[in-house]
Amino acid sequence: EIVLTQSPPTLSVSPGERATLSCRASQSIDSNLAWYQQKAGQAPRLLMYGASTRATGIPARFSGSGSGTEFTLTISSLQSEDFALYYCQQYNNWLSFGGGTKVEIK
Amino acid sequence: QVQLQESGPGLVKPLEMLSLTCSVSRGFITSGNYVWSWIRQHPGKGLEWIGYIYHSGTTSYNAPFKRRVMISVDTSKNQFSLKLSSVTAADTAVYFCARESSPGAGYFDTWGQGLLVTVSS
Numbered sequence: 001e002i003v004l005t006q007s008p009p010t011l012s013v014s015p016g017e018r019a020t021l022s023c024r025a026s027q028s029i030d031s032n033l034a035w036y037q038q039k040a041g042q043a044p045r046l047l048m049y050g051a052s053t054r055a056t057g058i059p060a061r062f063s064g065s066g067s068g069t070e071f072t073l074t075i076s077s078l079q080s081e082d083f084a085l086y087y088c089q090q091y092n093n094w095l096s097f098g099g100g101t102k103v104e105i106k
Numbered sequence: 107q108v109q110l111q112e113s114g115p116g117l118v119k120p121l122e123m124l125s126l127t128c129s130v131s132r133g134f135i136t137s138g139n140y141v142w143s144w145i146r147q148h149p150g151k152g153l154e155w156i157g158y159i160y161h162s163g164t165t166s167y168n169a170p171f172k173r174r175v176m177i178s179v180d181t182s183k184n185q186f187s188l189k190l191s192s193v194t195a196a197d198t199a200v201y202f203c204a205r206e207s208s209p210g211a212g213y214f215d216t217w218g219q220g221l222l223v224t225v226s227s
Contacts, residue, residue, distance in 0.1 A: 043217035091212025
């Protein structure tokens with residue numbers, strides 16, 4: 001089983017600032033990583049796949065990078081609607097999700 | 107765009123069977139070789155993949171669930187279902203059904219709204 005570890009668990013950021021979220025895989029997953037955003041009471045929303053490709057309709061302030069075992073999701077200038085939970089998911093070997101990072105208002 | 111909707115009892119007694127259905131609308135479950143998945147989320151916790159099915163009936167399950175899970179598909183009703191046996195309080199969660207973005211993609215862009223299932227006597 002591939003374990004994904006997200007850090008930090010909580011990220012406190014001021015609106016307009018940059019947020020950098022990390023996802024580490026227990027073994028190489030190439031670029032087979034997706035990112036999701038989830039708000040309270042809602043289903044996850046696909047943000048990114050292939051580690052760095054934005055899903056349809058996702059603003060350019062979201063970017064992803066990494067391959068192998070280390071991945072990053074960057075939100076360049078946080079908007080009010082970006083404060084949410086973020087999960088990474090690998091699909092290289094079966095499917096698994098990270099534990100999540102909560103982005104909260106500082 | 108395809109829409110998904112979970113249905114089933116919101117309360118299940120311990121050691122009984124949890125049975126949920128995901129109804130597919132605005133599209134057909136037989137259109138394309140998509141993976142149709144069940145994913146759950148414990149209250150305040152992360153996401154956990156349970157398993158998936160193709161419209162052909164081929165399934166794959168996450169190891170922790172293999173002994174007590176069954177996912178099936180009913181193409182005539184355009185829906186797929188989850189059965190989880192011998193439930194305990196640890197199975198209390200929001201259960202989502204989801205479809206991958208494109209056949210073979212492995213990631214999900216279409217989700218149901220989720221259904222909270224509580225296991226309690």
